Amino acid sequence: MSQPILQAESVIKNFRLGKEEISVLKGVDLSLQSGEMLALLGTSGAGKSTLLHVLGLLDPPSKGRILYEGQEVQNLPAQQRARLRHQKIGFVFQFYHLIPELSALQNVKLGSMMDISLGAWWKRRGELDARARELLQLVGLEHRLRHRPAELSGGERQRVAIARALIANPKLILADEPTGNLDSHTADDVLELLFRINQERGISFLLVTHNEELAARCHRIVRLKDGVVIGEELPAQTGASQES
Amino acid sequence: MVQAFSAYMAQRYLVTRWVNLFGVFGIGVAVWALIVVISVFSGFIGEIRNNFKHASPELMLTSLVGEPSFEELAELLRRDPEVASVAPRLRHYGVYFPRNRWGDRIVHTSGLTTSPLSFDYVELIGIDPKLEAETTGLNKWLSLENRDSGLRVKDLSDPLNPPASNPAGSRQLRKDPGILVSIYRARSSRLHQGQQLQVVSARMREGDLEGEPLRIRKIFAMSGSFETKSRLFDETKAILHIEELREMLGHYPMDFNSVDLVSDIAIRMQAGTDLGTAAERLRLLLSESQPRCRVLTWEEQNAEFLAAVDQERGMMKLVLFAVMLIAAFLIYATQHLMVMQKIKDIGILCSMGASSRGVLMTFFLMGGIVAISGCLLGTLSGCLSAYYLNDVNDWLFANFGYQLFPTNLYDLEAIPYELEVPWILQVIAGALTISLLAGLLPARRAARMEPVRALAYE
Numbered sequence: 001m002s003q004p005i006l007q008a009e010s011v012i013k014n015f016r017l018g019k020e021e022i023s024v025l026k027g028v029d030l031s032l033q034s035g036e037m038l039a040l041l042g043t044s045g046a047g048k049s050t051l052l053h054v055l056g057l058l059d060p061p062s063k064g065r066i067l068y069e070g071q072e073v074q075n076l077p078a079q080q081r082a083r084l085r086h087q088k089i090g091f092v093f094q095f096y097h098l099i100p101e102l103s104a105l106q107n108v109k110l111g112s113m114m115d116i117s118l119g120a121w122w123k124r125r126g127e128l129d130a131r132a133r134e135l136l137q138l139v140g141l142e143h144r145l146r147h148r149p150a151e152l153s154g155g156e157r158q159r160v161a162i163a164r165a166l167i168a169n170p171k172l173i174l175a176d177e178p179t180g181n182l183d184s185h186t187a188d189d190v191l192e193l194l195f196r197i198n199q200e201r202g203i204s205f206l207l208v209t210h211n212e213e214l215a216a217r218c219h220r221i222v223r224l225k226d227g228v229v230i231g232e233e234l235p236a237q238t239g240a241s242q243e244s
Numbered sequence: 245m246v247q248a249f250s251a252y253m254a255q256r257y258l259v260t261r262w263v264n265l266f267g268v269f270g271i272g273v274a275v276w277a278l279i280v281v282i283s284v285f286s287g288f289i290g291e292i293r294n295n296f297k298h299a300s301p302e303l304m305l306t307s308l309v310g311e312p313s314f315e316e317l318a319e320l321l322r323r324d325p326e327v328a329s330v331a332p333r334l335r336h337y338g339v340y341f342p343r344n345r346w347g348d349r350i351v352h353t354s355g356l357t358t359s360p361l362s363f364d365y366v367e368l369i370g371i372d373p374k375l376e377a378e379t380t381g382l383n384k385w386l387s388l389e390n391r392d393s394g395l396r397v398k399d400l401s402d403p404l405n406p407p408a409s410n411p412a413g414s415r416q417l418r419k420d421p422g423i424l425v426s427i428y429r430a431r432s433s434r435l436h437q438g439q440q441l442q443v444v445s446a447r448m449r450e451g452d453l454e455g456e457p458l459r460i461r462k463i464f465a466m467s468g469s470f471e472t473k474s475r476l477f478d479e480t481k482a483i484l485h486i487e488e489l490r491e492m493l494g495h496y497p498m499d500f501n502s503v504d505l506v507s508d509i510a511i512r513m514q515a516g517t518d519l520g521t522a523a524e525r526l527r528l529l530l531s532e533s534q535p536r537c538r539v540l541t542w543e544e545q546n547a548e549f550l551a552a553v554d555q556e557r558g559m560m561k562l563v564l565f566a567v568m569l570i571a572a573f574l575i576y577a578t579q580h581l582m583v584m585q586k587i588k589d590i591g592i593l594c595s596m597g598a599s600s601r602g603v604l605m606t607f608f609l610m611g612g613i614v615a616i617s618g619c620l621l622g623t624l625s626g627c628l629s630a631y632y633l634n635d636v637n638d639w640l641f642a643n644f645g646y647q648l649f650p651t652n653l654y655d656l657e658a659i660p661y662e663l664e665v666p667w668i669l670q671v672i673a674g675a676l677t678i679s680l681l682a683g684l685l686p687a688r689r690a691a692r693m694e695p696v697r698a699l700a701y702e
Contacts (some may be wrong), residue, residue, distance in 0.1 A: 058595060079599050086597020097251075097592045097699065101260045113248035116598040121248030169595070181644045 003070050004031040005204050006055060007171055011064035013050055013227075024050045025228040027064070032189075034171065036206040038199050039100060039215035042055035048208040049176055055206065056089055056174045059080045069171075086114045088166030092194075094177040096157040097116065098149040104160045105145040108132040111167035135163040139193060155186035173174065173197075173206045191217070246609070247602045249593065251545065252607035257582060267614040269569035269580045272677055275622025276629065276670045278564045280349060281662070283556045283630040286667070287660030292474075295542075299472035299541040301331075301380050301510035303523055305530070307538045310642060313503040320529055321509065326517045327526075331379035333508040334370035334489045338445030340423075342435055364429060366482040366599075368443065372490030374402050379512045385470040388427060395430050397436065397468030405487045406467035407438040421488045426478035430469045438464040440624030445484075446491050460492045476549065511539075568675060571618070572682040579611050579686040588691055591698030601686060604691035611683015619675050623668060630661045 013025035024047045024235060032038050034133065042048045053059040057151060066074040073084060089194040091097075098107045111119055121128070136142055139159035149157055158178060165173050178194065179187035198205055207218060215221045216235045223231045258264055305317065314332040321330050341364065375402075376382045386403050388396050397403045404422035425439055435441075441464045446457040464484060473479055486506075487497060493504050513522050523539040530537050543550065583590075590603055629636070633648070637659055641647045649659045 053696050056595070058699075075377075079601065082599035082602075083598050084595070085595070089597075091595040093595075093699070097588070097595070099256075099589055099592060101256050110249055110252065111596050114593075114602070116248050117245045117252045118248045165597070218249055 002034060005034045005036075005067075005069055006032040006066075006206070007067040007070075008051070008055060009067070010067040011051070011054060011061045011066065013047070013059070014062045014124065023228050025054065025061070026206075028224070028227070028229055030055075030222060030229065031154055031205050032172070032206055033234045034204055035198070035202040036220065037195070037207065037218045039218035040196075040206060040208045040224060041210065041212070041215045041221050043210055046224045047227040048224055049212075050205065050227075052174050052176050052208050056091060057085050083115055086168055088171050090157070090168070090170040090173040092161050092165050092173060092175040092178045094180040096149070096154075096161045096181075098157055098160055100149050103146050103148055104136060104141055104152065105129075105132055106164075107149070107160055108135055108163045108167055111164045116169070132163070132167060135166050136160070138166075138197075139163045153186070154182050157192060158182065158186075158190050159193065162190070162197070165202075166197070166203075172206065173242075174206050174208075177210075178207065180209070180213070187214075214219045246605055247598075249314065249596075250602050250605035250609055253589075253593070253606045257606075257610055259584060263578050263581060264610065265610075267571075267575040268529045268618045270574035271568075271615055271618025271675055272621035273627065274564070274568040274571040275352055275619055275671055275675050276626040277567055278675075279623065279668060280629045280633070281560060281564060282285075282557065282667060282671075283626075283663050284633065285560055286658060288549075288654070289553050289557060290655065290662050291600035291660040293550065294547040295473040295475075295551070297542050298381055299477040300382070300545045301600070302513050302519055302542055303511040303526065304540045304542075304545055305509040305526065305537060306507070306535075306540060307404045307536055308507060308534055309536055312503055312534065313410060314487065314506040314509065315504055316533070317506070317509055317530065319512060320533065321526060324521055324522070324526060324529060326514045328514050329337045329378040331375035331510040332486055332504065332506040334486050334505060334512055335365070335507045336368045336370070336445060336447075336493060336495075337488055338368050338443050338460075339365050340346025340425075340441045340443045342433055343440040343442055349507060353364075353608050356684055361593035364433065366425075367480050367484050368445070368489055369481050370486035372484055372486050374401075376510065379510045381472070382470075384684050385472045386424070388471055395427055395435075395469035397424070398437075404467050404483075406465035407700065408468045411480060420463050420465035420491060421485060423464035424468055424470050424483040425466060426481065427469040427480075428475070428478055430466070435466050437466055437468060440464070440559075441466055441613055443491060443492075450494060462488070462492055464488075469624075476546075497539075524681055532590075540581075565674075571675075572615040572678040575611055575614055575679050576612075576617075576682040576685060579607060580689070581682050582640045583607060586690070587685065587693065587698050587701040590693050591695050591701065598691065600691040603693070604687045607687035607690045608680075608684055611678055611687060615676055615679030615683065618679065619672050620674070623672060626662060627668070630663055634658045 006079065008028055008030040008076055011025050011209065012023065015022045015024060024200060036231055040051065042046050050059070054061050054099060061074055062141075064074070067097070068088060073081065076084065088182065099110065102110060112132065116124075133142070134167040136145060139162055140160050141156060141163070144152060144156060149160070168241040175194065179190050194205060195217070197203055207214070209215055218235065221233050221235060222229055223233075251300055263583045301450040301575065305321070318330045318332075321327050326369070343497065371382070373382065383400050383404070386397050386400055397409070399405065402423065406422040408419045408422065410500065420440060423443070425441070429435070444461050449455055449458050469482065470478070474546055490505050493505065523541055525540045527537065593603060637648050651659060652659065
């Protein structure tokens with residue numbers, strides 16, 4: 001078996017609320033293979049989003065190890081974590097999180113500007129612009145390039161967010177309930193897009209969801225409850241769960 | 245290294261958020277005020293300095309003790325190869341009042357001189373016209389430049405020679421010694437050439453410094469007017485022949501015991517002489533005969549007034565600096581507002597791989613662009629305003645009867661201004677530093693934001 005692209009070992013995440021310390025993740029172990037589409041399933045408050053933020057290096061774990069392609073990353077300096085986030089990870093959020101001042105094309109292009117100097121970007125601006133257009137074409141928004149988020153539908157906004165996540169050629173996309181804010185028809189379209197990207201580009205996906213149907217379409221399901229992984233299952237083997 | 249997204253986002257925020265214009269405007273106004281007000285102030289000070297220079301001898305030997313003789317001192321002074329000429333001066337105080345042809349005092353009701361008890365108090369300056377003309381700008385003072393005046397002396401080579409008059413009802417022409425009063429005094433008291441002026445003063449009796457002072461009274465005739473352009477000098481001085489003043493003080497030329505008394509000596513140096521060094525050298529030259537004497541440059545002669553005006557300029561700079569601080573606070577407030585409005589954006593940028601340094605740079609660049617734009621706007625408008633101030637002043641007066649700077653109040657032909665490049669550079673550097681610091685604080689706050697909290701911010 002090849003080396004996992006992402007591993008979490010005994011990850012604990014505590015928050016301090018006044019004098020009280022709340023433990024949201026209580027020793028999570030998880031691994032994600034290259035090209036795998038993993039569903040992280042759990043009810044509200046299970047710690048799914050927190051785990052996603054910790055795995056995406058947006059929030060450091062209180063304890064435990066995070067490994068990207070075998071390299072421990074949780075203790076890297078902030079600058080290096082930001083670079084790693086840019087180069088290897090794409091984020092797709094439930095509420096899209098697009099910059100309202102920017103058009104669809106500008107939002108996607110912005111993703112290519114994170115780790116590049118102004119001078120270097122200026123030299124490559126034509127190439128990067130073409131790439132952003134290509135990605136918007138991939139998600140079916142070639143006719144909405146100049147529209148701002150406020151002028152786009154929910155599904156279109158999520159497609160822009162997906163295109164933006166792809167601009168830096170990540171190996172992994174962390175999606176936090178990507179269809180949670182969409183109607184079922186639009187949600188299906190967006191999911192189709194994600195599965196297509198996974199198949200065509202071999203990008204790994206970690207999908208946070210509480211939708212059993214969506215999870216069932218993934219390669220593997222990890223169930224999280226009260227900050228603990230309570231089980232893993234392969235959708236094809238429904239009922240043959242592997243209790244952790 | 246400025247990351248591309250920092251510059252890009254700063255530019256997008258600036259063009260989409262008009263609130264930033266407040267910062268640009270605030271800094272612009274502060275820089276404008278600092279440039280215009282101080283350039284007018286500097287111009288005004290320059291004008292005053294020129295006027296003082298015009299009205300004062302290059303060097304003045306003063307604080308003489310005893311009964312110093314001009315010739316003795318002049319001989320010593322002339323030993324210095326850089327002394328070009330010297331002129332005696334004798335100072336005393338007195339009052340004068342004009343007399344009509346019947347010998348009565350004339351009281352005019354113009355200005356503040358409404359009381360019949362009021363009189364014109366002056367410092368009487370006794371001069372030797374020929375030596376004075378060689379040493380100071382006497383001839384220029386008497387030429388009354390830019391004045392179409394009937395008060396100009398008839399003969400510059402003999403300025404203290406008034407036309408004859410027939411006073412006190414007499415048909416006989418009388419020739420009185422001449423006196424020069426400033427054009428301001430002559431006009432306000434409606435004096436004319438040949439006008440009799442009674443000068444009254446007092447002196448102590450010889451050898452009796454404790455006794456009653458002796459009253460001195462002498463009739464002069466106005467030979468003309470002078471204008472040095474130093475209002476302070478012109479308003480307080482009347483010029484007469486030194487021999488006349490010596491006589492008033494009890495020193496008669498025919499008296500063998502009398503000396504060619506002076507209180508000061510005006511000195512002109514060769515062109516290009518360093519006046520400070522020369523003053524010190526001359527003081528040493530006279531240290532034996534006049535150990536307590538002082539030799540003052542024209543600046544030292546007017547030091548108190550010049551220092552006061554300079555002090556005012558300093559105070560004005562301080563006040564305007566406070567305006568700059570307010571403008572910087574405006575930048576801080578708008579930047580802080582921007583950061584608060586863009587918290588979610590900060591989270592989004594972090595999720596895309598923005599470093600905290602990149603986030604800081606985004607907002608710092610915004611503050612920087614606001615500061616630079618404000619400085620450019622202020623500098624440009626400040627320089628243009630100073631350059632065209634007289635045109636604007638004239639236009640305002642012509643159309644609205646209002647003047648920004650009433651030139652007649654200061655007896656100026658135009659509003660003086662002096663655009664000092666070092667000052668402008670200081671203002672720009674100061675404005676940029678303060679504004680950038682003001683912009684840095686909100687930027688630091690943005691950079692320290694936790695990405696997850698920022699993403700969850702509503």
